[in-house]
Amino acid sequence: MQPKTNFRDVFYVSDGTAITSETLGHAVLGQFDIETRQTTLPFVETIERAESVRRKIEAAYEETGIRPLVFYSIVIPEIKAVIEQGPAHFYDILNSLVVPLKDDLQLEPRPMLQRSHSINKDAASYQDRIAAIEYTLAHDDGISLNNLDQADIILLGVSRCGKTPTSLYLAMQFGIRAVNYPFIAEDMKSLVLPKAIEPYRYKTYGLTIDPERLVTIRQERYANSQYASAMQCEQELDKVEAMFRREAIPYLNTSSLSVEEISTRLLDMSGLKRKMC
Amino acid sequence: MQPKTNFRDVFYVSDGTAITSETLGHAVLGQFDIETRQTTLPFVETIERAESVRRKIEAAYEETGIRPLVFYSIVIPEIKAVIEQGPAHFYDILNSLVVPLKDDLQLEPRPMLQRSHSINKDAASYQDRIAAIEYTLAHDDGISLNNLDQADIILLGVSRCGKTPTSLYLAMQFGIRAVNYPFIAEDMKSLVLPKAIEPYRYKTYGLTIDPERLVTIRQERYANSQYASAMQCEQELDKVEAMFRREAIPYLNTSSLSVEEISTRLLDMSGLKRKMC
Numbered sequence: 001m002q003p004k005t006n007f008r009d010v011f012y013v014s015d016g017t018a019i020t021s022e023t024l025g026h027a028v029l030g031q032f033d034i035e036t037r038q039t040t041l042p043f044v045e046t047i048e049r050a051e052s053v054r055r056k057i058e059a060a061y062e063e064t065g066i067r068p069l070v071f072y073s074i075v076i077p078e079i080k081a082v083i084e085q086g087p088a089h090f091y092d093i094l095n096s097l098v099v100p101l102k103d104d105l106q107l108e109p110r111p112m113l114q115r116s117h118s119i120n121k122d123a124a125s126y127q128d129r130i131a132a133i134e135y136t137l138a139h140d141d142g143i144s145l146n147n148l149d150q151a152d153i154i155l156l157g158v159s160r161c162g163k164t165p166t167s168l169y170l171a172m173q174f175g176i177r178a179v180n181y182p183f184i185a186e187d188m189k190s191l192v193l194p195k196a197i198e199p200y201r202y203k204t205y206g207l208t209i210d211p212e213r214l215v216t217i218r219q220e221r222y223a224n225s226q227y228a229s230a231m232q233c234e235q236e237l238d239k240v241e242a243m244f245r246r247e248a249i250p251y252l253n254t255s256s257l258s259v260e261e262i263s264t265r266l267l268d269m270s271g272l273k274r275k276m277c
Numbered sequence: 278m279q280p281k282t283n284f285r286d287v288f289y290v291s292d293g294t295a296i297t298s299e300t301l302g303h304a305v306l307g308q309f310d311i312e313t314r315q316t317t318l319p320f321v322e323t324i325e326r327a328e329s330v331r332r333k334i335e336a337a338y339e340e341t342g343i344r345p346l347v348f349y350s351i352v353i354p355e356i357k358a359v360i361e362q363g364p365a366h367f368y369d370i371l372n373s374l375v376v377p378l379k380d381d382l383q384l385e386p387r388p389m390l391q392r393s394h395s396i397n398k399d400a401a402s403y404q405d406r407i408a409a410i411e412y413t414l415a416h417d418d419g420i421s422l423n424n425l426d427q428a429d430i431i432l433l434g435v436s437r438c439g440k441t442p443t444s445l446y447l448a449m450q451f452g453i454r455a456v457n458y459p460f461i462a463e464d465m466k467s468l469v470l471p472k473a474i475e476p477y478r479y480k481t482y483g484l485t486i487d488p489e490r491l492v493t494i495r496q497e498r499y500a501n502s503q504y505a506s507a508m509q510c511e512q513e514l515d516k517v518e519a520m521f522r523r524e525a526i527p528y529l530n531t532s533s534l535s536v537e538e539i540s541t542r543l544l545d546m547s548g549l550k551r552k553m554c
Contacts, residue, residue, distance in 0.1 A: 008382075017541040019450070020300050022551070027297055027350075028374045031386040040551055042541045069378070073304075089381040096373040097305045101346070104366040105285075109308040126535065127497075133442050137417075165410050168445055172536075173296070220404075258403065259449075264294040264319045274299070274317055 009060040009068035010038045013053055013083060015075060018042040024093050025071035036069075044074060050082035057086030125275060129175040136171035139179040140164055145196040148179060152272055154200055155180040156193075156244075157207035158236045159227075160217045162254040162262055166207070169263045175275035176267075183240050185232065191243045205266055206244040206251030211237055213255045286337040286345035287315045290330055290360060292352060295319040301370050302348035321351060327359035334363035402552060406452040413448035416456040417441055422473040425456060429549055431477055432457040433470075433521075434484035435513045436504075437494045439531040439539055443484070446536045451544065452552035460517050462509065468520045482543055483521040483528030488514055490532045 010029065012021040018040050029036060037060075041053050060068045068088045074080040084090055098109050132152075138144055139151070141164060148154065153170065155163045159182050167178035181194065197204055209217075211234045218228035226232055244251045250269055254262050267274060287306065289298040295317050306313060314337075318330050337345045345365045351357040361367055375386050409429075415421055416428070418441060425431065430447065432440045436459050444455035458471065474481055486494075488511045495505035503509055521528045527546055531539050544551060 006384075017537045019537055019541065020304055023297050024301055024370070024374070028371055028378060031371070031375055032378065032382060032384050033387060034382065034384070042545055067381075069381070071374075089378075091374050091377065093301070093374070094305055094308070096377075097301070097348075097368050097370070098308055100368065100373075101305060101309065101366075104344075104346070105309060105311065107283075107309050107311070110310060130442055130536075133445065137441070140414075164414070165407055165449070168410065169449060172442070172446060172449055259407075260294045260296055264296065268319060 006034045007064065008034050008036050008066060009064060010036045011053070011057060011060075011068055011070045011072075011088070012038070012040040013044055013070060013072040013074065014042055015045050015073070015079065016042065018073075021071045021073050021093050025069075025091075028071075028091075029069075044079065044083070045076075047079060047082060050074075050079045053083050054086045057083075057088050061087040125175065128275065129172070132171040132175045132177045133168070135177040136167050136179075139177075140167060142181045145179070145181065145194065148196060148200050150177055151179045151200065151203065152176045153178050153266065153270060154197060154204040155207055155266075156183065156197075156204060156240075156249065157251075158183055158209075158214070158233075158240055160214060160221070161207045161209040162257075162259070163207055165259045166254075166262045166266070169259045170266070173260075173263065174267065174272075176272060183236070185227070185236065188236060188239050191239050193243070193247050193249075201247065201249065203270065204249055205269065206240070206249045207262070208237060208241055208244070208251050208253050210253065210255040283311045284341065285311050285313050285343060286341060287313045288330070288334060288337075288345055288347045288349075288365070289315070289317040290321055290347060290349040290351065291319055292322050292350070292356065293319065295350075298348045298350050298370050302346075302368075305348075305368075306346075321356065321360070322353075324356060324359060327351075327356045330360050331363045334360075334365050338364040402452065405552065406448070409448040409452045409454045410445070412454040413444050413456075416454075417444060419458045422456070422458065422471065425473060425477050427454055428456045428477065428480065429453045430455050430543065430547060431474060431481040432484055432543075433460065433474075433481060433517075433526065434528075435460055435486075435491070435510075435517055437491060437498070438484045438486040439534075439536070440484055442536045443531075443539045443543070446540045447543070450537075450540065451549075453544075453549060460513065462504070462513065465513060465516050468516050470520070470524050470526075478524065478526065480547065481526055482546065483517070483526045484539070485514060485518055485521070485528050485530050487530065487532040 012018045012025055014021050022040055044050055044053055057068055070088045071091045071093055073094050102109055153176060155167060157163050163180035167180045170176040170178045214233040215228060215230050222228050252265055289295045289302055291298050299317055321327055321330055334345055347365045348368045348370055350371050379386055430453060432444060432455060434440050440457035444457045447453040447455045491510040492505060492507050499505050529542055
């Protein structure tokens with residue numbers, strides 16, 4: 001049996017979106033064998049809100065008798081001080097790096113409202129990103145093969161191999177204009193690269209997937225259909241992969257990869273720069 | 278004039294996607310007055326790849342005579358050691374928190390391949406997320422008002438106030454099923470809550486925007502159109518905001534907010550839980 005002390009309340013607290021605190025806290029906690037109950041408290045920008053955070057920390061401590069873990073990022077010292085009065089273990093996610101960096105750079109930091117996901121830092125790149133999302137939506141799933149000259153990347157593959165989520169992630173996270181185009185059952189008789197894509201093959205990449213995994217995914221959507229049958233899935237994948245090889249289109253098997261991993265691997269393969277958003 | 282030492286090469290290095298290293302490094306560097314040239318090197322999973330990273334660090338140092346800054350997260354000690362031979366300042370983004378956490382928890386960490394954006398940890402929640410993206414795409418921009426019982430949140434607003442990017446971000450980042458529905462010029466004569474949405478008003482939120490900002494955004498798309506005119510924008514916003522108030526739909530002005538900020542504020546307003554993806 002697990003000792004009860006392996007349970008911890010975890011709070012992610014920030015004067016911004018708390019997305020960075022959450023991401024990092026999650027990664028760090030993944031290294032410990034503990035059970036957690038997690039609460040995210042963004043936009044803690046006033047003393048009142050900080051007091052409410054402190055009360056939540058106190059309540060968790062009173063309920064469990066165990067000090068909660070607080071991953072936080074707050075710039076204004078007065079607000080920070082209120083939270084730090086709570087009965088918890090505190091991890092300042094930025095300061096733990098700012099302090100050594102300050103020594104190495106021999107520069108003083110200029111703390112400012114920690115808005116790592118804000119619009120104001122770089123309005124132009126922000127508009128680029130919105131435009132990339134729009135472009136990608138307009139070129140999802142073969143809707144359009146116009147304006148391919150403006151694409152940063154073109155993805156090909158069978159239905160349900162991960163093209164749409166990957167394209168949207170590339171646009172949303174990295175400001176990349178992604179086109180995706182599906183091959184369907186009717187294409188299989190004489191599978192060729194679509195004419196419109198040929199001039200852009202240098203920025204074209206394939207996605208593929210293990211047949212078993214494809215069957216599972218398609219069954220969830222259309223159980224017992226021809227479309228989801230093992231034979232159909234195997235045939236489509238065979239033909240499409242053969243085409244990728246024949247046409248020298250680099251391709252990636254998505255079976256065990258998350259959307260983030262597929263996206264960053266594609267950036268890596270293509271040499272495309274991440275545009276930080 | 279800025280002294281030349283304010284320039285730094287920055288490397289983000291990881292055995293995973295490097296998304297966490299990038300996000301955190303970016304936030305930390307934002308606090309210092311330096312100019313940077315940034316390189317991201319994901320999937321450093323072999324000694325060979327680590328040696329190539331080390332050579333890149335060496336090359337940067339030789340070119341500039343200034344030690345680069347390396348934000349990194351690598352689990353396997355042998356791979357880590359190769360990179361740390363480079364002439365750089367190193368910031369281990371996870372260890373800087375794992376070390377104090379270990380003391381506070383009095384538990385040993387169990388280092389594992391740092392896959393904070395991977396599919397394997399929790400396949401069910403990953404499938405939920407893909408389903409959320411699909412649902413959200415199928416309910417973008419008023420395409421469908423079916424199956425609203427399955428929505429986590431319903432967003433209303435005029436054209437170009439941020440509904441689509443916000444909906445997609447909610448789905449992608451938090452696994453939330455978002456519906457969005459636009460009000461168009463023709464709706465303005467007698468603006469009411471769509472009948473299909475009425476039963477779900479408890480999960481309905483409005484987005485609004487300053488008229489000047491809306492004009493700018495619409496002009497970029499359809500310059501000199503009626504649609505982008507100041508009069509049209511003001512009128513639409515007046516009517517839609519009046520409707521939000523009349524119907525007691527909580528709403529949010531998106532003018533100075535990023536997609537991340539709009540999304541997290543909506544979660545905050547609605548009490549919806551973030552599903553970590």
